[in-house]
Structures are given as C-alpha cells and as structure tokens.
Amino acid sequence: MESSNQEVWIGVDVGTTGVRAIAYTEDGTNVCSSEAFYPLLTPHPDWAEESPLQIYESVEEVISKTAAQLWYKNKELAGIALSTVMHSFAGLDEHLEPLMDMQTWADSRSADVVRDMKKDPVLCHSFYERTGCPIHACYPLAKVLWLKRHQPDLFRQMKYVGSIKDYLFYHLTGQWVIDKSTASTSGMYNERTLQWDDEILSYAGIDKSYMPPVVSTTYMHTLAPKAAGTMHLPEGLPVVIGATDGVLVNVGIGAVQPGQLSATIGTSGALRMLTRQPKTDPQMRTWCYNLTDDMWVAGGAINNGGMILRWVRDKICHYGGSKLEDLDIDPYDLMTMKAEHVDAGADGLICLPCFTGERAPYWNSELRGMFFGFSLNHSRSHIIRAVMEGICYSLNSVMLALREFGDIRDIRVSGSFTKSRLWLQILSDVLNEKLTLPDNSEGAAFGAATLGFIASGRLKSIADTAHLVHAKKVYTPIAENVATYRELYSIFARLYLKLQDEFAEITEYQKKI
CATH class of the missing domain: 3.30.420.40 (ATPase, nucleotide binding domain)
Incomplete structure (x- = not known):
C-alpha cells in the first residue's frame, strides 16, 4: 500500500x-x-x-x-x-x-x-x-x-x-x-x-x-x-x-489577529479577543489566558447560554419528548419560528438568564434567573425570544469591557447558536456590530x-x-432593532445592580430546600 x-x-x-x-x-x-x-x-x-x-x-x-x-x-x-x-x-x-x-x-x-x-x-x-x-x-x-x-x-x-x-x-x-x-x-x-x-x-x-x-x-x-x-x-x-x-x-x-473577536454560544457562551500581551480590566470584568508564547486571549465567558434555551424547550414548551422527532421536526427550529413572530425586544419582556449564577462580567455565583416585565399579552413565543435576547445582553456586558482593550474590527461566530439565523441577527443588533459566520x-x-x-x-x-x-455569511445590524436593544439593555444592566441583596437572600433560601 x-x-x-x-x-x-x-x-x-x-x-x-x-x-x-x-x-x-x-x-x-x-x-x-x-x-x-x-x-x-x-x-x-x-x-x-x-x-x-x-x-x-x-x-x-x-x-x-x-x-x-x-x-x-x-x-x-x-x-x-x-x-x-x-x-x-x-x-x-x-x-x-x-x-x-x-x-x-x-x-x-x-x-x-x-x-x-x-x-x-x-x-x-x-x-x-x-x-x-x-x-x-x-x-x-x-x-x-x-x-x-x-x-x-x-x-x-x-x-x-x-x-x-x-x-x-x-x-x-x-x-x-x-x-x-x-x-x-x-x-x-x-x-x-x-x-x-x-x-x-x-x-x-x-x-x-x-x-x-x-x-x-x-x-x-x-x-x-x-x-x-x-x-x-x-x-x-x-x-x-x-x-x-x-x-x-x-x-x-x-480569528487570529489582534482586534479580531470570537463570539460563541453553545451550552454557555463567550467573547474572546486576541492580544499581544496579558490584559486585565480595572473593574475585574474579564479574564486573560495564554494561547501561544506571544499571544494571549482576553475575554469573558457567561455560564448561561444554550442551556437556558434548552430549559425553555423542556419546561416551558415541552418539546423535549419524541413526538417532534417522530415528525422529523427539530424543536429548536420550531422555537425559532415562534420567536420570529415577535418583534425585537419581546414587547418589553426581559430575561436575566443567570439560572446557574454568572461568570463574566459579574463573577457572582449567587445570581439567579429572572423574567422582568411580564404582562397578559406575553406568550411562550415572547419567552423564547426574551431568552435569546437576554443571553445576547449578557454577552454585551462582556463586550463593553473588551471595547476598552482596543479597536474591534472583526467578530467571528461559532457554537450551536450559529444554526439559528434569528439568534445571529439578534446578537448583531444587540452588539451593534457585523458578525461573520465562518465556513x-x-x-x-x-x-x-x-x-x-x-x-x-x-x-x-x-x-x-x-x-x-x-x-x-455576514450579518449586519438593523438600525431599528439596535435602538430597541440599546434601551432595553440599559434596564437589563440596572436590574442586576439594584437586586444584589435580593439575589443573595434567595440563593440562601434555596440552599435550605
């Protein structure tokens, strides 16, 4: 041979x-x-x-x-x-x-x-x-x-x-x-x-x-x-x-040059930026790890990515069984289709997706998940979209820190969320940046x-x-959605800051159960 x-x-x-x-x-x-x-x-x-x-x-x-x-x-x-x-x-x-x-x-x-x-x-x-x-x-x-x-x-x-x-x-x-x-x-x-x-x-x-x-x-x-x-x-x-x-x-x-970022959502999620030397943040929002002898990666990982959408699939939509498989339907495709019928911003429903505490940028294991802004017009479709948006809001919190490390000129995406055109568009709109989906x-x-x-x-x-x-494929921000998400992200960020004591108290209560 x-x-x-x-x-x-x-x-x-x-x-x-x-x-x-x-x-x-x-x-x-x-x-x-x-x-x-x-x-x-x-x-x-x-x-x-x-x-x-x-x-x-x-x-x-x-x-x-x-x-x-x-x-x-x-x-x-x-x-x-x-x-x-x-x-x-x-x-x-x-x-x-x-x-x-x-x-x-x-x-x-x-x-x-x-x-x-x-x-x-x-x-x-x-x-x-x-x-x-x-x-x-x-x-x-x-x-x-x-x-x-x-x-x-x-x-x-x-x-x-x-x-x-x-x-x-x-x-x-x-x-x-x-x-x-x-x-x-x-x-x-x-x-x-x-x-x-x-x-x-x-x-x-x-x-x-x-x-x-x-x-x-x-x-x-x-x-x-x-x-x-x-x-x-x-x-x-x-x-x-x-x-x-x-x-x-x-x-x-x-994404191998300084100024290039990777954005990943799988079970969890992360933003990562290459730098020539170790970079730390005065507010301790980001981490920095080694890649090669002359290259480092600064960034932040969030605990709660696709695992929260899986929770919605199983606990809210009840799509986790074999019925959809028998019909040859992907439950996530069905969820995305439902979310597409809801406007950007989920009619004011905001999800803080910290079901398992959170790493970047808060580094707080006592955080818990929350839906804020519920009203009678909200449906499961709103919940699905709010979760997708909330995970993107979490990544935006990391992005705000990384912007201080230098110019961002290219964001490339990876992870299971790349199968969803809607989710990719939401992230582009929330970050107000172009996203490149690599081959x-x-x-x-x-x-x-x-x-x-x-x-x-x-x-x-x-x-x-x-x-x-x-x-x-390249995803470009939609101006109207960018304005919506900018307003709602401001509320999202303040929810975390204003509820520190309450998060600690509910975590302590849950430990007794």
Whole structure:
C-alpha cells in the first residue's frame, strides 16, 4: 500500500460531556473523525464532577478509531494534539492518581470560599492583576481552598494539584507537565513572571512541589508504550500538549489577529479577543489566558447560554419528548419560528438568564434567573425570544469591557447558536456590530491540530491559518432593532445592580430546600 505524503494531525477536543478526535491536513481539511461521551456527575447541589479515568478511556477510544480510519484512507498520522476544557481540578496522590472525581468548570461548591475572599477587595484585585483570573468558584484556586476547608483529610493526602490536561498528557506520554494556557486558567499562575505564584500558592496552603512544570502550548513528547499498545499506534508518535478549548476556538475560526473577536454560544457562551500581551480590566470584568508564547486571549465567558434555551424547550414548551422527532421536526427550529413572530425586544419582556449564577462580567455565583416585565399579552413565543435576547445582553456586558482593550474590527461566530439565523441577527443588533459566520466552525479541534503543525514546523504561527477560514455569511445590524436593544439593555444592566441583596437572600433560601 502506498503511503500518502500529506501530513495529518489528530486534534483531540475534550469537552464537558464528550470528546471529539478530528484528523486534519495542514490546509484545514477534515479527513475523518470520531466522538465519545461521558456523564457529568451532580451528586449534590452546585457539584459538577467527572471521572478522569472515564475521560481518558474515551480519549483513547476516539484517537484509536480516528487513526484506524486514517489507515483505511491511506493517510499517515504525524501526531496528536490536545485541547481540553478549562478550570478542572482533582487532587492527586503520590502516584499521580486522582483522590477524588474531578471538579469541572461548572462546579460552584466553593461559592462560600469566594464570598469570604471577596471581603478583602485588595487581596482579590492583587490576585486578579497577577493571574488574569477574577475571584470565582469556577477557578481551581477556589476549588483547592474548598478542599482545604471542607475535606481536610483529603487535602492532607493530596501530593499534587491536577487538571484534566496534565492527567491526560501524563497517561499518554509518561510526563507530568502543564501547558501555559491551562496553567493561566487556574488562578494560581502569574502571567507577568510566567511562573506559579508563590504568594497565591501559600494562601492556598500548598507550594510549587504540588504543581506540574509549565511548558509551551506547542510542547511535544512521544507516545508512551502502554498508551501506544492500547490504541494500536506506533511508540514514539509525537503528542503535543496543546491549549484550552476556550482560546483554541479563535484559531479554529480564523480569528487570529489582534482586534479580531470570537463570539460563541453553545451550552454557555463567550467573547474572546486576541492580544499581544496579558490584559486585565480595572473593574475585574474579564479574564486573560495564554494561547501561544506571544499571544494571549482576553475575554469573558457567561455560564448561561444554550442551556437556558434548552430549559425553555423542556419546561416551558415541552418539546423535549419524541413526538417532534417522530415528525422529523427539530424543536429548536420550531422555537425559532415562534420567536420570529415577535418583534425585537419581546414587547418589553426581559430575561436575566443567570439560572446557574454568572461568570463574566459579574463573577457572582449567587445570581439567579429572572423574567422582568411580564404582562397578559406575553406568550411562550415572547419567552423564547426574551431568552435569546437576554443571553445576547449578557454577552454585551462582556463586550463593553473588551471595547476598552482596543479597536474591534472583526467578530467571528461559532457554537450551536450559529444554526439559528434569528439568534445571529439578534446578537448583531444587540452588539451593534457585523458578525461573520465562518465556513469552519469546528473550533478547538482544528486549533489543537494547528498547534501540532506549528510544533512540527509545518506552520510558523497561528496567523498562518487566517487564509484557511472564509466567510459563509455576514450579518449586519438593523438600525431599528439596535435602538430597541440599546434601551432595553440599559434596564437589563440596572436590574442586576439594584437586586444584589435580593439575589443573595434567595440563593440562601434555596440552599435550605
């Protein structure tokens, strides 16, 4: 059998509930792919855990299946590169094995720790300026402090602080290291000195011996014999450690120059802007994480994106069963059709979509969802549209902070919301900006593969991918809608500011139930 001389890398995208492995050539062609899923465990309110071993077995499965497809297609695999979710934490024992299930980004059990930290604004601002991470329950710093406070026996047994990225890389290569991108999402890595921050580690009750050595996102090591045997791959195959999914989305959709933004709505949502150096916000509304040695991503992620529309689908519209599937109807298409019959602004119905607390720009786990302005003329169609608009209002809150970092000249979109023309138009109108829908919206997996091509020398930098991604459609703001949303967003923003005490009180009440 003749071997193809076109280099192929597998980008592995480890998400919250599933993993995809996609094989790419350096021109961005998707050769083949495979995916697998694993459960998100919620044993208690505010807990959101996963089994690292279950994730690793899923990763081995999708790599093995994708590599097998490459063999049948007569394509030679050059290497594997990783993208993983941010903010995961599991304490590890002396053998680098987890002492517990891994806390995910969605785990907010450490809200009490965060509340106590915020009583010292000077400390919070100091930690933020050094790490680029606001004080919030999603960050591993808060998770380590929670373990210290609530499970001291486990804390004493912990010898190393682990994340899903270093756990996977260790089992694939035998090397325990962490990339700059994942380290910079921990709340314990100093983005100015590019080292673990001694003062913050001391505050958490640990030291540098607990932390993995930090390497570049293009750092490469060879596949270990055990992993190679399990996946039927050659020993010595290069494995690139890669970055986090949040920043790699920008690479995947071609938003790779300063001033370019990515706007994503999937389960959650985010706005991300590339910068040449770490950027922090005086009001601590945004985060800043590493992408490559000379590129950073400033932005903000919102907790509540498509998951709120799913809640409307199941709890308000009752479209979650099999009846619509039997009729070959997508429930979201039906919901969009209903929302299209309602004018911009949903006749004055405003949704604050903070059902699971909120990250950017408020960083407040005690926020709760709310519909404001109900009257008798409002229907389910209004509720659907108000939710779509409210999620866009939340992203606009992040956009106001990012505008202070520099000119915005191009916004590219990705995520499941790109299937809805209505939702894309709403976001364009709320932000009052043009939006570009790229022809490649696979995001993080392609971004990871790109780091593989850079590590192997086939590409010089992420900027080399800009010409590979083209505009499929451009959405332009509608002036009349822009004026409507400007007025209603002002009310939306004030609702949060005026109800701080009430949000805290209702959260405390709900914890007693």
